[in-house]
Amino acid sequence: xxxxxxxxxxxxxxxxxxxxxxxxxxxxxxxxxxxxxxxxxxxxxxxxxxxxxxxxxxxxxxxxxxxxxxxxxxxxxxxxxxxxxxxxxxxxxxxxxxxxxxxxxxxxxxxxxxxxxxxxxxxxxxxxxxxxxxxxxxxxxxxxxxxxxxxxxxxxxxxxxxxxxxxxxxxxxxxxxxxxxxxxxxxxxxxxxxxxxxxxxxxxxxxxxxxxxxxxxxxx
Numbered sequence: 001x002x003x004x005x006x007x008x009x010x011x012x013x014x015x016x017x018x019x020x021x022x023x024x025x026x027x028x029x030x031x032x033x034x035x036x037x038x039x040x041x042x043x044x045x046x047x048x049x050x051x052x053x054x055x056x057x058x059x060x061x062x063x064x065x066x067x068x069x070x071x072x073x074x075x076x077x078x079x080x081x082x083x084x085x086x087x088x089x090x091x092x093x094x095x096x097x098x099x100x101x102x103x104x105x106x107x108x109x110x111x112x113x114x115x116x117x118x119x120x121x122x123x124x125x126x127x128x129x130x131x132x133x134x135x136x137x138x139x140x141x142x143x144x145x146x147x148x149x150x151x152x153x154x155x156x157x158x159x160x161x162x163x164x165x166x167x168x169x170x171x172x173x174x175x176x177x178x179x180x181x182x183x184x185x186x187x188x189x190x191x192x193x194x195x196x197x198x199x200x201x202x203x204x205x206x207x208x209x210x211x212x213x214x215x216x217x218x219x220x
Contacts, residue, residue: 003102004190006136009183012190014206019190020199021212030211039125042161043080043109046123050110051079063161070121075114082107083143085180092180094147104180106143113151118144120156120171129165132158135182141171142180149173 002023012019021028032040042063048054049067056064071077082097085104095102112119120140124132137156145151154171171179193199201215208219 003105004183004187005105006139006183009186009190012193013186014204015202015210016193016199017201017215018210018212020193021214024194024199028211033209035125042125043123046109046161047079050077066159066161066164070110070112070119073112073114073119075112075117075119078108078111078113080107080109081111083140083147085143085146090177092142092146092177104139104143106140108140108144111144113148116150116152118148118151118154120144120154122156122158124158124160124165125162126160127163129158129160129163129167132160132165132167134158134167134169137169138171138179138182141169142176142178145171145173145176146180 008019008023011022022030042060045056045060046063046067049056049064050071056067083106084095084097084099084102085106086093086095086099086101087103092103097105108120109123110119110121112121120137122136122140137158141154141156144154152173156169156171158165158167160166201217203217207215207217210218212218
């Protein structure tokens, strides 16, 4: 199975057919929409503010108090850090993000390391935190423990910068295998779908945004 990420697994959960065209056959590209474009701009502004001290553009100054709070946390700050993980049976090791043998790829919006403690933040631009998925934090925490073995405890959060929501979780190094394995069942389903060549479409409210226009459920 090719390298996977949180977003790829979520695509499969949303619709196996969409996953197939984007990640297996690769005959369709997802060029995003207005919401994803806005999210990219917010992430870029936050990265430049914390990493380079570049002032926030006027339209993004609403998140300055949140970013200032992160800036006050002591430790070495890594913005948009790419984390690669290799897997052999039940053993994990760090690997370059783009290595051909990488098993999992994850990008942490902000990672702050202070000795054995770390802080892990993922920015969200949703208008509500009601549907927060902390499994993304689990995956990233597992990857951090693998890539930074000196870290023993992580305080992680989904920071909903638009609606001022904050969803937190704590992770400990002794549990890293359970964190990095939260999607093992989904990965097995993807492998089965690939072996059997069956990628059934799922009809849902997001079909109107789907780039797979050949699908019978597409409503673009």
